[in-house]
Amino acid sequence: VRLVESGGGFVQAGESLRLSCVVSGFALSGSDVKWARRGPGKGPEWVLSAGQGRFTITRDNDENTLWLQLNNLQPEVTSLYSCTSTPLGTSGPGTQVTVSS
Numbered sequence: 596v597r598l599v600e601s602g603g604g605f606v607q608a609g610e611s612l613r614l615s616c617v618v619s620g621f622a623l624s625g626s627d628v629k630w631a632r633r634g635p636g637k638g639p640e641w642v643l644s645a646g647q648g649r650f651t652i653t654r655d656n657d658e659n660t661l662w663l664q665l666n667n668l669q670p671e672v673t674s675l676y677s678c679t680s681t682p683l684g685t686s687g688p689g690t691q692v693t694v695s696s
Contacts, residue, residue: 596618596619596620596621596680596683596685597618597619597620597685597687598616598617598618598628598677598678598679598680598685598686598687599616599617599618599619599687599688600614600615600616600676600677600678600687600688600689600690601614601615601617601690602614602615602690603676603690603691603692603693604691604692604693605693605695606668606692606693606694606695607694607695607696608668608669608670608694608695608696609667609668609669610668610694611664611665611666611667611668612664612665612668612692613662613663613664613665614630614662614663614664614665614676614690614692615660615661615662615663616628616630616660616661616662616663616677616678616687617658617659617660618659618660618661618678618680619659621680621683622656622659623654623656623659623660623661624656626680626682627680627681627682628654628661628678628679628680628681629641629642629678629679629681630642630652630661630663630676630677630678630679631676631677631678631679631686632672632674632675632676632677632692633674633675633677633689634671634672634673634674635673635674637674642663642676649665649666649667650663650664650665650666651663651664651666652664661678663676665692668692668694669694669696670694670695670696671694672692672694673692673693673694674691674692675689675690675691675692676689676690676691676692677689677690
């Protein structure tokens, strides 16, 4: 069982990123895989699709990939983003998103 995130980076405020989480060893279809993030000095929190298209989560079950589209990024969302299979209790190493003002 493996989850691997990618797509993070250092961006300016207002820019966008698309993160991916590729899973292997199990089928993404029907699985409870979620995005989470941990900001500097903060505890972990789940990432949910947000209104106005700022955070959008989609999945491609054929490719075993979970996507997180991040639009209009602001410094307060600087975090390590990771995906987690809650039934399996397994997470990937994460991908860092840093937003500069």
